[in-house]
Amino acid sequence: MLGKLDTLLEKLEIEADTDTIENISNTDIDYETVKQELSKYVEIIINNVQKDNFSKIDENNYALTLNEIQSCNILKQILAQMKTSTLFKEENMQKQIDSIIQELNSATPTEAEFLKVVVNKNGTITITIENESTIVMQKIGSNLTITFTVEGTEFTVTLTKQESGNVISYNANVSAYVAESDGNVNISFGAQYTDIETEKTKENYTLEIAIEQEDDELSYSYNVDLNKTFKEDISIDNLDSNNSVTLNDLDKTYIETLMTAITAQIQSINRNQMKTLGLEETQNPLIYATPLGFYIQMTQQAMNQSQNAMSSLEKDQFNAMFISYQGLQSGGAVKALMTYVTQSNLANTDKLISVNGITDQMALSNLREQINTSSKYNVSVAINPETGFVNAITISY
Numbered sequence: 001m002l003g004k005l006d007t008l009l010e011k012l013e014i015e016a017d018t019d020t021i022e023n024i025s026n027t028d029i030d031y032e033t034v035k036q037e038l039s040k041y042v043e044i045i046i047n048n049v050q051k052d053n054f055s056k057i058d059e060n061n062y063a064l065t066l067n068e069i070q071s072c073n074i075l076k077q078i079l080a081q082m083k084t085s086t087l088f089k090e091e092n093m094q095k096q097i098d099s100i101i102q103e104l105n106s107a108t109p110t111e112a113e114f115l116k117v118v119v120n121k122n123g124t125i126t127i128t129i130e131n132e133s134t135i136v137m138q139k140i141g142s143n144l145t146i147t148f149t150v151e152g153t154e155f156t157v158t159l160t161k162q163e164s165g166n167v168i169s170y171n172a173n174v175s176a177y178v179a180e181s182d183g184n185v186n187i188s189f190g191a192q193y194t195d196i197e198t199e200k201t202k203e204n205y206t207l208e209i210a211i212e213q214e215d216d217e218l219s220y221s222y223n224v225d226l227n228k229t230f231k232e233d234i235s236i237d238n239l240d241s242n243n244s245v246t247l248n249d250l251d252k253t254y255i256e257t258l259m260t261a262i263t264a265q266i267q268s269i270n271r272n273q274m275k276t277l278g279l280e281e282t283q284n285p286l287i288y289a290t291p292l293g294f295y296i297q298m299t300q301q302a303m304n305q306s307q308n309a310m311s312s313l314e315k316d317q318f319n320a321m322f323i324s325y326q327g328l329q330s331g332g333a334v335k336a337l338m339t340y341v342t343q344s345n346l347a348n349t350d351k352l353i354s355v356n357g358i359t360d361q362m363a364l365s366n367l368r369e370q371i372n373t374s375s376k377y378n379v380s381v382a383i384n385p386e387t388g389f390v391n392a393i394t395i396s397y
Contacts, residue, residue, distance in 0.1 A: 068109035183213035331373035
């Protein structure tokens with residue numbers, strides 16, 4: 001049972017399709033259900049594959065080939081099965097399945113080769129679609145490599161595991177080559193554990209990102225070392241009034257002071273870490289990936305630039321966060337929007353944004369609580385013609 005995901009996502013300020021979440025939340029999905037569903041798809045494929053579809057290329061390679069007609073029929077039967085499954089009963093999923101089936105019914109497949117699967121005795125599997133797109137899966141020892149090639153773009157995923165004495169290492173590498181722009185992207189994540197079976201374990205995590213395009217090159221590298229000591233007996237302190245605080249119970253002045261202190265500390269640590277890497281503090285791509293990061297970004301804009309000095313581009317950046325919510329939105333999205341409005345108003349007192357004519361923080365909080373995550377709302381955004389900044393948002397049911 002997945003539980004009420006919409007409540008969790010709302011607490012985490014994550015925007016999602018609440019209609020889909022509600023249906024998933026009320027559906028029992030377990031391993032056996034998925035296993036039974038997959039077995040039905042496999043049975044459909046087996047029933048549609050004939051002896052003539054198999055061939056021997058040489059002593060080491062065997063092939064399964066399907067033409068367009070066979071592939072189309074298999075896909076339509078699988079989609080028909082999906083429509084009856086509890087896994088895909090959500091309305092949007094049903095509409096998407098119907099749309100694909102409609103396209104397949106209007107298509108005119110031929111006997112031309114569509115799908116070819118070649119299996120080598122060494123374990124390599126090569127899947128070719130319409131003689132254009134290719135998927136190659138190869139397992140050597142504990143290493144698994146999957147390569148996708150689509151219209152000049154190549155993606156390679158490599159998963160490795162190595163054991164040496166008391167050291168276990170895992171590595172995941174994703175690389176992409178785009179022929180059109182002659183660019184490469186490489187992302188590598190590694191985890192190494194030493195003395196994992198003892199009370200004292202050493203952990204090392206690395207993340208490397210490299211982007212190359214023509215004469216430009218950008219790379220980031222993160223390395224984290226951790227030492228952990230495991231004990232048989234542990235004690236956990238309960239959260240109570242002596243060691244925790246509820247921000248909702250505090251007044252506006254206290255919260256503003258606290259947020260200012262937290263922001264200053266985060267900026268100081270980020271500045272020092274980026275300086276160690278030889279980068280500017282604004283070059284860290286991770287610091288603005290959260291609502292708190294957005295608050296920091298708004299605070300920096302307010303501290304470093306006055307309203308009149310901001311360029312047109314900077315105004316667009318400020319406005320984009322709010323304009324992106326314009327139109328028909330889910331209740332969860334509207335709640336996320338109101339959170340960003342609150343953060344922006346705290347950081348930019350000279351650029352307050354009203355929601356349905358309200359700017360008071362407590363009143364905005366009360367309005368946010370009235371939003372129903374399972375409902376849809378119309379959102380309109382207004383820009384002050386004198387300043388060029390968003391200054392009013394209207395939410396209607």
